[in-house]
Amino acid sequence: MILAVTRQAAFRAHQVFVLCLAGILHAPGLFAIDFTGEAAPPEQAFTLWYRRPAEQWTEALPVGNGRLGAMVFGGVAGERLQINEDTLWAGGPYDPVNPGARAALPQVRQLVFQGRYKEADQLVSAAVMARPLKQMPYQTVGDVLIAFPEAASVEGYRRELDLDTAVARTSYTVAATRFVREVFVSPVHQVLVVRLTADRPRQIAFTVTMATAQQATVTAPERDTLLMSGVNTGYMGVPGALRFQARLRVFAEGGEVSALGASVNVQRADAVTILVAAATSYRSYDDVSGDPAALVAAALETAARRPFEDLRAAHVAEHQRLFRRVALDLGTTDAARRPTDERIRDFARAPDPQLAALYFQFGRYLLVSSSRPGTQPANLQGIWNDKLDPPWGGKYTININTQMNYWPAEVANLAECAEPLLRLVRELSVTGARTAQSMYGARGWTAHHNTDLWRASAPIDGPAWGMWPTGGAWLALQLWEHYEYAPDPEVLAQVYPLLKGAALFFLDTLVVEPTGRWLVTNPSLSPENQHPFGAAVCAGPTMDAQIVRDLFSSTIRGATLLGVDGDLRARLAAARSRLPPNRIGAQGQLQEWLEDWDAQAPEQQHRHVSHLYGFFPSSQITLRGTPELAAAVRKTLETRGDLSTGWAIAWRLNLWARLQDAERAYRILSALLQPTRTYPNMFDAHPPFQIDGNFGGTRAIAEMLMQSHTGEIELLPALPSAWPTGSVRGLRARGGFEVDLAWTAGRLEKVTLRSAAGGRARLRYADRTRELVVAPGRETAWDGRP
Ligand code: FUC
Numbered sequence: 001m002i003l004a005v006t007r008q009a010a011f012r013a014h015q016v017f018v019l020c021l022a023g024i025l026h027a028p029g030l031f032a033i034d035f036t037g038e039a040a041p042p043e044q045a046f047t048l049w050y051r052r053p054a055e056q057w058t059e060a061l062p063v064g065n066g067r068l069g070a071m072v073f074g075g076v077a078g079e080r081l082q083i084n085e086d087t088l089w090a091g092g093p094y095d096p097v098n099p100g101a102r103a104a105l106p107q108v109r110q111l112v113f114q115g116r117y118k119e120a121d122q123l124v125s126a127a128v129m130a131r132p133l134k135q136m137p138y139q140t141v142g143d144v145l146i147a148f149p150e151a152a153s154v155e156g157y158r159r160e161l162d163l164d165t166a167v168a169r170t171s172y173t174v175a176a177t178r179f180v181r182e183v184f185v186s187p188v189h190q191v192l193v194v195r196l197t198a199d200r201p202r203q204i205a206f207t208v209t210m211a212t213a214q215q216a217t218v219t220a221p222e223r224d225t226l227l228m229s230g231v232n233t234g235y236m237g238v239p240g241a242l243r244f245q246a247r248l249r250v251f252a253e254g255g256e257v258s259a260l261g262a263s264v265n266v267q268r269a270d271a272v273t274i275l276v277a278a279a280t281s282y283r284s285y286d287d288v289s290g291d292p293a294a295l296v297a298a299a300l301e302t303a304a305r306r307p308f309e310d311l312r313a314a315h316v317a318e319h320q321r322l323f324r325r326v327a328l329d330l331g332t333t334d335a336a337r338r339p340t341d342e343r344i345r346d347f348a349r350a351p352d353p354q355l356a357a358l359y360f361q362f363g364r365y366l367l368v369s370s371s372r373p374g375t376q377p378a379n380l381q382g383i384w385n386d387k388l389d390p391p392w393g394g395k396y397t398i399n400i401n402t403q404m405n406y407w408p409a410e411v412a413n414l415a416e417c418a419e420p421l422l423r424l425v426r427e428l429s430v431t432g433a434r435t436a437q438s439m440y441g442a443r444g445w446t447a448h449h450n451t452d453l454w455r456a457s458a459p460i461d462g463p464a465w466g467m468w469p470t471g472g473a474w475l476a477l478q479l480w481e482h483y484e485y486a487p488d489p490e491v492l493a494q495v496y497p498l499l500k501g502a503a504l505f506f507l508d509t510l511v512v513e514p515t516g517r518w519l520v521t522n523p524s525l526s527p528e529n530q531h532p533f534g535a536a537v538c539a540g541p542t543m544d545a546q547i548v549r550d551l552f553s554s555t556i557r558g559a560t561l562l563g564v565d566g567d568l569r570a571r572l573a574a575a576r577s578r579l580p581p582n583r584i585g586a587q588g589q590l591q592e593w594l595e596d597w598d599a600q601a602p603e604q605q606h607r608h609v610s611h612l613y614g615f616f617p618s619s620q621i622t623l624r625g626t627p628e629l630a631a632a633v634r635k636t637l638e639t640r641g642d643l644s645t646g647w648a649i650a651w652r653l654n655l656w657a658r659l660q661d662a663e664r665a666y667r668i669l670s671a672l673l674q675p676t677r678t679y680p681n682m683f684d685a686h687p688p689f690q691i692d693g694n695f696g697g698t699r700a701i702a703e704m705l706m707q708s709h710t711g712e713i714e715l716l717p718a719l720p721s722a723w724p725t726g727s728v729r730g731l732r733a734r735g736g737f738e739v740d741l742a743w744t745a746g747r748l749e750k751v752t753l754r755s756a757a758g759g760r761a762r763l764r765y766a767d768r769t770r771e772l773v774v775a776p777g778r779e780t781a782w783d784g785r786p
Helices: 007-026 101-113 117-127 292-304 308-323 340-346 353-370 401-405 407-411 415-440 471-485 489-509 542-562 566-576 610-614 627-640 646-658 662-672 692-705
Strands: 034-036 047-050 061-064 068-072 078-085 142-147 153-162 167-174 177-185 192-198 204-211 215-222 225-231 243-253 256-259 263-269 271-280 327-329 713-715 726-733 737-744 747-755 759-765 768-774 778-782
Touching (some): 061 353, 068 177, 078 192, 142 192, 142 271, 167 308, 177 308, 192 308, 204 215, 204 225, 204 243, 204 271, 243 292, 327 353, 401 692, 407 726, 415 471, 471 489, 471 542, 610 627, 662 692, 747 759
Parallel strands (some): 713 759
Antiparallel strands (some): 047 153, 078 142, 153 167, 167 177, 225 243, 243 271
16 A cells, blocks of 8 residues: 655654653653563673663664664664664855855955954954855654554563674563564665564564655555655755665564554564665765665665565674774773673773773674765764754864864774775865865865765855865875874875875965965864954964874875975975964963963863864874973863863873873763763763764774884873783884883783784883884784883
C-alpha cells in the first residue's frame, strides 16, 4: 500500500510518537517501565555503557561510516535512530563575495592604520561582509522510529557502544525473553544495519516508521519498504538545490511483515534485519546533479544480497583495520566496572585512569566514524546533528574548530581519515581563488573564518568574526603536517600547489605598517578577540604573522624539495624576514597584537588563545629552542586561566602538555572529563555539543605521552603521576615512525620504533638523548638508559 504523508503530517506523527515514547519511558504510573536486575559490565573495556535508555540526544550513542550516521537511543518501548547524511545541508552552490568589498578595502586599511578601529569595523560591516551574511547549515535527515509492544518490567537492561567493533547494542529481558538489538553503519556496504534477535522463537514484533522536519514525504512502496523522499531547505536567500532519499527495508526471519499506512509492521518473527540507505543529489560543491533514488536503491540491493553475519563481519573488519592500530593502557581501577555516565560524574573524585584511555579511543572512534576517504570532513558536530539549524550551523569554523578536529589524525595513526580535509582545501583553493581575486585583486586563494558544504570563502557573521583572511592558510598547514608525518613525494606533489596558492595571496596582500618596519595583514583580527579600542579589526595580529611565517617556510621547503619555483622561494624568504616577530609584552606575556595591548583587552580570559598557535600546534616557539618565548606562553596561559568550554580547554590542555607540565595538564584533562564538559555519551560540551573538544582532548593525551615537533621524538614528556604504569602501541611520530612505549612506576621501560621506509631518529627521554637507526620495515628498541 502506498500512502503519501505530507511534511506537516509526518512531523506531527513523529512528535506524537516521540511524546508517546517519552511518556511510556519516563512517566511514572501506568506506563512506567520498571528497570530491575542490574546488568554486568561488558567484557570489552573500550565500551561506553549505561543502565537506562537515552532520554536526551547527548545520552544517545553515535555510529557512523563517515558519510551516514545515526544516534542510537536504545529504548525498550521504542527505538529512535536519528539519521544523518553528510551532504544534506541547506542551500545550493552560491558565491557570497560582496561586490563592493574590493573598492572599500583601501579605505578600511587606512582607517586601521590611523587607529580609527570602530570606523573601520563599521565600514567592513557595511561594504565588505559576504552576502548573505551567514553560510548554509548542516541538517538532519530525520528519524527511524521503531515501536515495540508494551512491557511493564524489564530486567538486566544494558545499552552500550563497543568502540572496537563500532556496534551499538541494547539488550534486556522482558517476560523471560532476552532481546538483543545491534546497530551499526557499514563503511563497506554504505547502509545502516539494525539487527533484532530474541532467545525464544516468534517473539519479535514492532512497527517501524520514518519521520522528518524536512520537506519530505514518507511512503511504503512495498510491504517491507519505507521511502522518505524530499528536498533540502533554502537559507538566507540561497535556494535549496538538493534532493534526498532515505530508503528502509525490513527482512524478517519467520513471522509476518505488512505495510500499515506509512509504516511497516512485523509480527511473531524470530529475528529481523532492517537496512537503511540515504543519499542526496550532491556530487560536489558546484554540482548537484546526483541521483539519490538510484544511490539508495543500489546500496540496499547490494547489502540485501548478503546475510546479516557477512554484513557485520565486513563492517567490523574494516573498522578494526583503522581502530586497532593504536592500543592504550593507562592502568585500570575498580571504577572501570561502572557505567560510563557515573564514571564521568566521579572522575575528579576517584582514580579512574582507564576513563582517560577510553576518552582517547573514543576520539579515534569518532574520527573513523565521521571522516573517511571520500566523505565530507568532520564538521562542528562530526556528522551527528538532529536539527535543521544547529548551533553555529554545524559548519566548518576554520579559525580553530575544523583544525582541531584533525589534530589527532596523524599522531593517533588515522592519517587516511584526513583525506576529506585535503579535498576540502583543494576545493577551497578554487572558490577561494575567486574570493582572492574579486575581494582583494590578489593571486592565489584565501578563506576567512568559516566555510560550508558549498566551500563559501568570503567573510561572514560580522567584522569581529569574519574579517580574518588566514583560515585557509592554517588549513593548508595541516596538510603540510600530514606530509611531515609521512614524507611521501606523492603527498608533497598534492599539497605543494595548495600551499603555494595560499602563500601567493599573502605575498599580494601583506602591506607595510606605518612605522615602515613590518609587513602585516590588514584588515584582520586575532580570532574573535576584541582589542582595547572597541573592535577586533586590526593590522598584523600575532597569529597571522605566525601562520604566514609557517606558510612561507613550508612553501619554500616544498618548492626546494620539488626543485621548482626558484624566484618565488626568494620572494617568500624576503617577505618572511619582514614579518613581525613573536614578542614579549610588559606583563611578560606573549603579545597578542602588533602592539602591547594585552593588559587592556576587555576579555582577559578569552576562550581563544590564537597567538599561542606559535607554540601549539606550530613549533615556532619551543621549550628548549626559544625558552624566553616559551615562558611568555606560560604567562599568557596563566592569565587566560585553565577553565573554559570544551575546545578551549582542549587547546589549553595541548599547550600545557607542550610546556611539559604533566600535573597541570592532568588537572585540565580532569576539568574536560567532568559532566559540565563531557556529556553522558562522552560528546564534548561547548554547550551545546561540539565535537572539536573530543578531538583536541585525544591529541592532548597523545602529546602527554610523546611529542615529535622539535626534530626529536620525546618520550613521556608530560606523564602525570596518575598514570604511573602503562603502555601505548602504534602512535606515529613525524618522519614516518611508529612508536610503542611501556613505562613502570613513572619511568620508561622500553620504546620501540618502526618505520616502513626506514630512517634515523633522535630520541629524548628525560635529559638523555639517543640516535636510533631503523631499517626499512624493521623495528629498533631502547630502554631509555644512558
Ligand atoms: C568559534 C568559537 C565559538 C564556537 C564557534 C563554532 O567561533 O569562538 O566558541 O566554537 O567557533
